[in-house]
Amino acid sequence: MSGHPAYTEFHPRWYRRQMSTWWWLGKRAYLVFILRELSSVFVAWFVVFGLLMLRAVGQGDGQYQRFLDWAASPWVVVVNVVALLFVLLHAITWFNLAPKAMVVRLRGQRVPGSLVAASQYAGWVVLSAFVIWLLVGAG
C-alpha cells in the first residue's frame, strides 16, 4: 500500500465549491460582521480628527477657529455622523463580545454574561454623564 487510498473509482472527482466575493451579502449576520470590521476605519478617523483638533488647540486661537470652521463644513459633519453610527456599532458589538471572552467569578459563582455586559453599559453611561457634566459645567 502506498500513496493515498482510493476509496472509489471517483475519489478524485470531489466537487469543490468556491465562495463568491459577495458571500457577506447572503446573510444578515455576515453583513453585520463586515460592517463591524469596517467600523474600525471610522474609529481610526475619530482618532485622527481628535489629533487634528489637539494640534489646532496647541497652535492658538486663530488655528482653533479655523479648525472649528472646517469641522462645521457639511462634508465633515456628514462624515462625522456616519462615523458616529459606526463607532456606536463597534462599541455595542464589543460590549456584547466581552462576556463571551471573560468568565467572571464572584464567590465561586459564575456571573451571568448579561450582567457582565450590563456593567459595561453602566460604565459607559457614567463616563458619558461625566463628560457631559464637564462640558456643560465648563460652559
Place this chain on the structure above:
Amino acid sequence: MADSITLQVTRYRPEEESEPTIQEYDVPLGRQWSVLDGLNYVKDQIDGTLSFRWSCRMGICGSCGMTVNGEPKLTCGAFLTDYAPGPVRVEPLANFPVIRDLVVEIGDFIRKLPSVQPWIVREEERPVSEGEYLQTPEELDDYQQYSMCINCMLCYAACPVYGLDPEFMGPAAIALAQRYNLDSRDEGSRERLDVLIEHEGIWGCTFVGECTAVCPKGVDPAGAIQRYKLTAATETLKSFLLPRGAR
C-alpha cells in the same frame, strides 16, 4: 394544510456530471416528519440513488448535517412543517468538498482534530491503585458545555473564515481543545496553546459568531475561541514580563 411538500435536492453524480444539479421530489408532509424523514422517503419510495448520511435520527451522531434553505442544520432536527408550504432546498454542507449528492468530505477536520490533543494529557499518570481523578460539580461545569460537541460540522459550514482559508483550525476543534484545557484533570494546555497560537489557530478567527448561532448542541465555539484568545494574550504577556520560574 397541504399533504405534501417539495424537496429541492442537490444531486451530484461524479460519474455522469461535472457539476451539481437540482432535483425535485414531492414527499408527504407528515406532522412530525423531519427533513431527514423526507429524504428517507425519497430513498425508499422514489429514487434509491439519492445519497446522504444519517444514523441516530435524534441529534446525537452528528452525521446528518446539510444546508436546509441556506442554513446549516441537522436534518433529523429540522421539521418539514416549519418549512411549509415549501419548497425546501436541501444542499450539502457548505465549505466541504462534495463526494456525492449530499455527502461531503470532512477528512480535513478529522486530520486537524488530533493536533490539539483532544484527550486528557497528564505529565505523569497516577497509578490505578490511587483511584480515579475526582472532580467537583463546579469543575465539571467549567468544561461540560464544550464536551457536548457531536462533530456535526455545522459550525464549519457556517464559518466564512474557514470557507475562505481552509487552513484555519476551525470552531469545533478549538472548542474541543478548550474542553480539555478547562478540565481540572488535564495538564496539556501548554502543548495545545503552542498549536493554537499559530495564525491558523485562534487568531484566524475574526469573531463572525455564526458557529455559535448554528450549533445544535449549545457548545458556543465562538465564545470558546474568544476566551482562548484572552488566555493566549495573557500567557504571551506573562512570558515577556515574568522570569521563567514564575510562570
